[in-house]
Amino acid sequence: MSQTVARALDVIGFVSGRHRSLGDVAEHLGVHKSTALRLLQTLEDRGFVRRVPEGRYAMGFQLIALGQLALDQVEARSLAHPVLRELAGRHGHTVHLGELSGEHIVYVDKVDGTGSVAMGSRIGLPAHTHTAAVAKVVVAHQDAETRDRLLTTATFHRFTGTTITSRRELERQLDLVRHRGWAEDDGEHEDYINCVALPVFDARGRVTHGISVTALRAVAPLDELRRHLDDFRAAAHEVSRALGWRGEGHGQR
Amino acid sequence: MSQTVARALDVIGFVSGRHRSLGDVAEHLGVHKSTALRLLQTLEDRGFVRRVPEGRYAMGFQLIALGQLALDQVEARSLAHPVLRELAGRHGHTVHLGELSGEHIVYVDKVDGTGSVAMGSRIGLPAHTHTAAVAKVVVAHQDAETRDRLLTTATFHRFTGTTITSRRELERQLDLVRHRGWAEDDGEHEDYINCVALPVFDARGRVTHGISVTALRAVAPLDELRRHLDDFRAAAHEVSRALGWRGEGHGQR
DNA sequence: CCTCCCGTTGCACATATTGCAATGACTGAT
DNA sequence: ATCAGTCATTGCAATATGTGCAACGGGAGG
Incomplete structure (x- = not known):
């Protein structure tokens, strides 16, 4: 160094x-x-x-x-962007793409929703491992060693009443995410914002990216977002195919 | 160092x-x-x-x-952006804001036109001192010492048949720009693109920024851009006022 | 299975970085 | 107009850091 x-x-x-x-x-x-x-x-x-x-x-x-060259170098971003724009347009919510890099999941794309309130997330910055749905969905789909490494960066800082503040509880949540196939942020960072996230698979069936759909609770509570999971999952699969994924059953754990 | x-x-x-x-x-x-x-x-x-x-x-x-924080720190950009967006919307052409920094004029904002062809200029990069209208308009409005310093970075590289390739000729052009109040790029960088630029004044009547309007020659030749100079000048003055300028005659050379 | 190349680390030493003293310029107060 | 204080800057000697070398492990290709 x-x-x-x-x-x-x-x-x-x-x-x-x-x-x-x-x-x-x-x-x-x-x-x-x-x-x-x-x-x-x-x-x-x-x-x-x-x-x-x-x-x-x-x-x-x-x-x-x-900064702009760095954005251009994120290949997944340009492949995913049309899908994110379409999804944001269809539902009016903010959509993010997160990418696994080192010990973090970093926001690499973001399409704002149609509302007048802009979400505070920033492209280029890492998502909170213990609160952000996009981070939890990527972490949940890693092997034990990678998951362990990613959890070392979790601060478990309490932001709201629903923030997960222990590693044990986060791991239980991650197991749940892994089994049901999507992650949620139930007002864990800001209590008026919720979010669901779906895994994005690459050519080898690994999850190195995630897509999240974020909304103000007052505009679309979690139940409302859950109602559209099939559509969100279809969009995540579309991005997956753009990254070379060949569908369920091919090299997927 | x-x-x-x-x-x-x-x-x-x-x-x-x-x-x-x-x-x-x-x-x-x-x-x-x-x-x-x-x-x-x-x-x-x-x-x-x-x-x-x-x-x-x-x-x-x-x-x-x-990179995004750096953009946020460019105060002139956020003040000017609404005016640039409106100008681009009204005319359908790409509009840039350039800022004098050190020995260069750097693109700090850019609003794309409505056409399907995107201009290659990049925010954060310097404009060519000898071809870019936005650079020429800022250089033309500097004192002799500053102008001299800015001209040292000019490469005088020939891009097209109309590129200015000598310092003497560039200085003649700059005198003309200074007197008539606007600069032009007559296909000097790419022969199918032309452009006009107007000076932006600050609170002390100095020119540290410029606004340019760029179009494909096939879409809007130079004569067509010149026809709208009054409107472009009004926009530049609107940005100037946002920067604290109090109009012609106040502390202006 | 062997060879070659890549990435990596520990360590001695050469050099680039560092702090200090001095200097000039600028600003504010008198 | 002058003076004092502060800021930015530079030259230079001392030293702390950066550097290259040798050795090593791993992986890929033949």
């Missing part, structure tokens, strides 16, 4: 909050101002930070360009 | 092309594989690169999240 590189990347994150002075950055990193300045000079030279007129540091435009 | 940080950032750019092996990265950087591995480990740890199943390295999801 490279300490100097880690510091520089830390700076990028630090200026993402709001514009920062050289002194702010030095203080944040715990280094001398001359050290912080050299890191900033390199980041600025490569476009990862920029200087705004009053001299403080902001996020650089190269991040915008790289 | 930090050599180690520069290398790490170089790696990010390198994997943005396509997925790369450890050996590829080491060769690209000209370092030992163990050195490349440590850089990659740090980048992976912070989410700037990720490992795909066959072991190669791809862009990390953190770049997606940071």
